[in-house]
Amino acid sequence: MSDLRITEAFLYMDYLCFRALCCKGPPPARPEYDLVCIGLTGSGKTSLLSKLCSESPENVVSTTGFSIKAVPFQNAILNVKELGGADNIRKYWSRYYQGSQGVIFVLDSASSEDDLETARNELHSALQHPQLCTLPFLILANHQDKPAARSVQEIKKYFELEPLARGKRWILQPCSLDDMDALKDSFSQLINLLEEKDHEALRM
Amino acid sequence: MFISLWEFFYGHFFRFWMKWLLRQMTGKCELQRIFDTYVGAQRTHRIENSLTYSKNKVLQKATRVVQSEVDKCVDDIMKEKNINPEKDASFKICMKMCLLQITGYKQLYLDVESVRKRPYDSDNLQHEELLMKLWNLLMPTKKLNARISKQWAEIGFQGDDPKTDFRGMGILGLINLVYFSENYTSEAHQILSRSNHPKLGYSYAIVGINLTEMAYSLLKSEALKFHLYNFVPGIPTMEHFHQFY
Numbered sequence: 001m002s003d004l005r006i007t008e009a010f011l012y013m014d015y016l017c018f019r020a021l022c023c024k025g026p027p028p029a030r031p032e033y034d035l036v037c038i039g040l041t042g043s044g045k046t047s048l049l050s051k052l053c054s055e056s057p058e059n060v061v062s063t064t065g066f067s068i069k070a071v072p073f074q075n076a077i078l079n080v081k082e083l084g085g086a087d088n089i090r091k092y093w094s095r096y097y098q099g100s101q102g103v104i105f106v107l108d109s110a111s112s113e114d115d116l117e118t119a120r121n122e123l124h125s126a127l128q129h130p131q132l133c134t135l136p137f138l139i140l141a142n143h144q145d146k147p148a149a150r151s152v153q154e155i156k157k158y159f160e161l162e163p164l165a166r167g168k169r170w171i172l173q174p175c176s177l178d179d180m181d182a183l184k185d186s187f188s189q190l191i192n193l194l195e196e197k198d199h200e201a202l203r204m
Numbered sequence: 205m206f207i208s209l210w211e212f213f214y215g216h217f218f219r220f221w222m223k224w225l226l227r228q229m230t231g232k233c234e235l236q237r238i239f240d241t242y243v244g245a246q247r248t249h250r251i252e253n254s255l256t257y258s259k260n261k262v263l264q265k266a267t268r269v270v271q272s273e274v275d276k277c278v279d280d281i282m283k284e285k286n287i288n289p290e291k292d293a294s295f296k297i298c299m300k301m302c303l304l305q306i307t308g309y310k311q312l313y314l315d316v317e318s319v320r321k322r323p324y325d326s327d328n329l330q331h332e333e334l335l336m337k338l339w340n341l342l343m344p345t346k347k348l349n350a351r352i353s354k355q356w357a358e359i360g361f362q363g364d365d366p367k368t369d370f371r372g373m374g375i376l377g378l379i380n381l382v383y384f385s386e387n388y389t390s391e392a393h394q395i396l397s398r399s400n401h402p403k404l405g406y407s408y409a410i411v412g413i414n415l416t417e418m419a420y421s422l423l424k425s426e427a428l429k430f431h432l433y434n435f436v437p438g439i440p441t442m443e444h445f446h447q448f449y
């Protein structure tokens with residue numbers, strides 16, 4: 001993992017040297033957005049973010065507390081604050097919402113009925129929380145590769161997204177660890193939503 | 205880019221001339237000079253670098269030799285470098301020890317990796333016994349109501365079934381936890397009671413598994429080399445990994 005980072009760092013330094021030699025200025029900085037990533041334990045938050053950062057999700061362990069990752073995309077950098085999903089940590093989620101510009105909610109599409117109900121309650125509280133209710137939501141229905149995974153339609157209906165999230169901006173995306181392209185696509189859509197919000201704020 | 209350029213330059217030209225000069229001046233090859241100047245982990249580390257960068261095939265292969273062939277390998281090295289066993293008696297012993305440490309570290313990493321790759325299996329009796337052992341060691345006075353119950357949260361597992369918490373560390377996480385509880389029982393109990401503090405607490409077992417991940421990353425990234433080279437005069441074993449944990 002660290003070898004890859006070092007190689008990337010050297011490639012970037014070479015790129016900077018090249019630009020300096022050709023008398024071009026430093027490349028334009030990509031905009032950064034602060035996001036918060038929540039979801040029940042075992043839904044796959046840490047694994048998805050590791051894969052997006054080109055790290056192997058093989059050594060992932062349960063997150064205690066939280067972890068911050070800077071996920072690079074072509075047109076933006078997302079600073080994601082990922083919160084652990086265990087029962088004893090969930091009650092502290094709201095303390096981390098301050099300063100977020102967007103929310104990523106990950107759920108396990110193949111989990112039991114009880115777990116799905118708990119996930120629904122958490123999603124609803126998040127949608128209605130005063131610090132999050134105006135922000136764009138990216139809802140990832142993870143573990144779609146499992147046979148017991150519920151479809152996007154079932155999830156949309158069960159989570160009552162149409163009535164509850166009316167007037168808010170949200171994206172529901174089915175995904176799994178094997179399909180990175182669909183995942184990156186959904187993140188591009190989220191970045192577009194974040195940029196729109198930025199432009200709105202500037203106009204006001 | 206500049207670092208790789210330097211490495212190429214160093215490996216092919218500079219190093220060769222430096223070594224030739226030093227050999228003329230001191231009459232000893234690089235390996236002998238290292239034995240004279242350094243001790244402990246520094247020495248083993250420098251020997252390892254010297255062998256890896258060497259252009260001589262016998263020396264390069266030395267870092268990957270199997271335990272049973274270490275003696276033969278040391279003899280081969282002495283022949284290659286024209287080292288007289290009568291004049292420099294300690295060379296053989298020192299070289300053997302260094303090679304054992306170097307190859308032992310690599311072997312330890314492979315052993316740890318193979319244990320880590322084994323996921324926790326509910327159908328495997330040994331795994332189940334280990335889990336029950338962990339409960340009995342940490343909670344000697346309480347009886348577990350059922351294999352799947354909310355009681356697991358008392359020792360810091362996240363759900364009803366501890367199986368879901370082992371993830372990337374597999375059975376290695378459980379073995380580390382049991383090792384700590386077995387060999388340092390009173391300390392484990394103290395830490396467990398502190399972890400259950402309502403405000404300042406944390407999940408004991410989950411943090412334990414995170415520590416396993418940390419120890420494993422250090423082993424993998426070779427940061428553990430200096431510690432093990434200093435601490436273990438011979439071949440590092442799983443026991444030493446557990447002790448480090």
